[in-house]
Amino acid sequence: MALTNNRVDVPVIVDESKCLDKCKACIEVCPLDVLVKNPDTGKAYMKYDECWFCLPCEKECPTGAITVQIPFLLR
Amino acid sequence: MKYNKSLQSEIDLLDEEVQEMVEMLSSDDEGDRLVAAVNLQQECDEDTIPFLIHALEDPSSSVQLIAVTTLWEMANAKAVLPLLECINSKRDKKVSDEACSALKELINQDHLLKLLDYLESDDELQIIYVLILLRKIHDVQALPSISPYLSSENKNIRKEAVITLRYLNQLTHFTPANTLADDPDQEVRKETMLTLGNFREGCIVPILCNSLANDESWEVRRNAAIALEMHGDNSSSKSLSSAISDSHWQVRKFSMRALTKVLSEEYLGEIVKLLCDDYSDVRKEAAIALGLLGSKKAIPSLKQSLDDADIEVRIQSQKALEKLNV
Known part of the structure; x- marks a missing residue:
């Protein structure tokens, strides 16, 4: 899978101010394992630019820190 | 903590x-x-x-x-x-x-008494939630506890209480619910119609006929028609035959459907007119009714409906003609 170059221009956007350091809910539920924790900040981010837009990461996040931007044609 | x-x-x-x-x-x-x-x-x-x-x-x-x-x-x-x-x-x-x-x-039957305890509360939201949960248990023992809420000042509580009534097993009549047919709130009247549809008491059909003819809300009139279909009482045929000319298409559709249960040849003219209604759902119900009525006078109109723009109307017209041996 291709690594992401820019953490803003990806489908899964993580609001770092809301993301909890110890929580791994989004990482556990992602079927493609594309979300990981940044070891420096402890916040989740999208490491690989691959997404099925299945949305459990957004739904399971206890603080609502994740937004999945679904492409217009898939809405 | x-x-x-x-x-x-x-x-x-x-x-x-x-x-x-x-x-x-x-x-x-x-x-x-x-x-x-x-x-x-x-x-x-x-x-x-x-x-x-x-x-x-x-x-x-x-x-x-x-x-x-x-x-x-x-x-x-x-x-x-x-x-x-x-x-x-x-x-x-x-x-x-x-x-x-x-x-x-x-929840299940074992929690009924506990739910009834929670129903006796000053918290309006709690009352609404418990009334919703009582529908799952649908035990008629809950009736005395639900009854006071039919006259609550809160319209949402009245609405949920009257909905819950129709979920109670073996409940065939409950006069305090009849008065809600004239409730000031439209949503309450709407739900009351459907609840009355589930009851079996002599005075209910005239109440439903009155709402079908006179209520200002088309949704209430539509639900009254649905309730009258559940009753299938011959005394409602006059009101239903007038309601098939209602200004709202859903009222015409459900009145037409209810009228098929109490059909009489005297309404043939009004039903045939509905084959030219603007809404295909109404035309379909009219075609079904004409098939059930079995009058040869409807054959020319049904033959014209074979060219209807809606396939469902064409199918029902064809079936009606088959019933008339055409």
Whole structure:
């Protein structure tokens, strides 16, 4: 899978101010394992630019820190 | 939120990994408690139920919400009474809604008396939730407790109470519900019509006919037509034959459908006119009715409907003509 170059221009956007350091809910539920924790900040981010837009990461996040931007044609 | 002594002693019986999460669930930091609640949700371990019940009293509504969802997923009867404590206006609306959804799946006949206790409350939101939950049990023993809420000042309570009535087994009539057909609130009248459709009492058909003819809301008139279809009473045929010329197409459609149960050749002219209605649903019902009526006078009109723009109307016209041996 291709690594992401820019953490803003990806489908899964993580609001770092809301993301909890110890929580791994989004990482556990992602079927493609594309979300990981940044070891420096402890916040989740999208490491690989691959997404099925299945949305459990957004739904399971206890603080609502994740937004999945679904492409217009898939809405 | 620290655990009491009995819960503390239960922690030692848990797996090491779960123990860590349960201890984190009583942390002072809200973030830690959220993480612990999410982790316990993923573990879905029945031994953690007492701790999740304890988390229902957490100061954070997000933690409470996850605890409610987890208890719902575990579907254990132990959670019913603690979840009942969550359906009131003191809680966050999201938590109460989630708890009510969970209880819809978890409650059974054994919880009837407890629910009736919760119904006697000053909290209007709690009353509404309990009235909704009583539909799951549908026991007629709840009637005396529901009855006072039919005259509540809160229109939402009146609405939920009258809806709940139609879920009660063996309830064939209940006169206080009849007066709600003239309620000032449209939503209450709308639901009352459907409830009256389920009752079997002589005075109900005239009430429904009156609403069908005179109510200002088309939704109430439509529901009155649906209720009259459930009754299938010959005395309603006059009102239904007038209602098939109503200004709203849904009222015409459901009145036409109700009229098929009490058909008479004297309404042939009015029914044939509906074959030219602007709405295909109405035309379809008219074609079905003409087939059931079995009058040869309808044949030319039905033959014209074979060219209708809507395929369903064409199919029903064809079937009607087959019934008339054409």
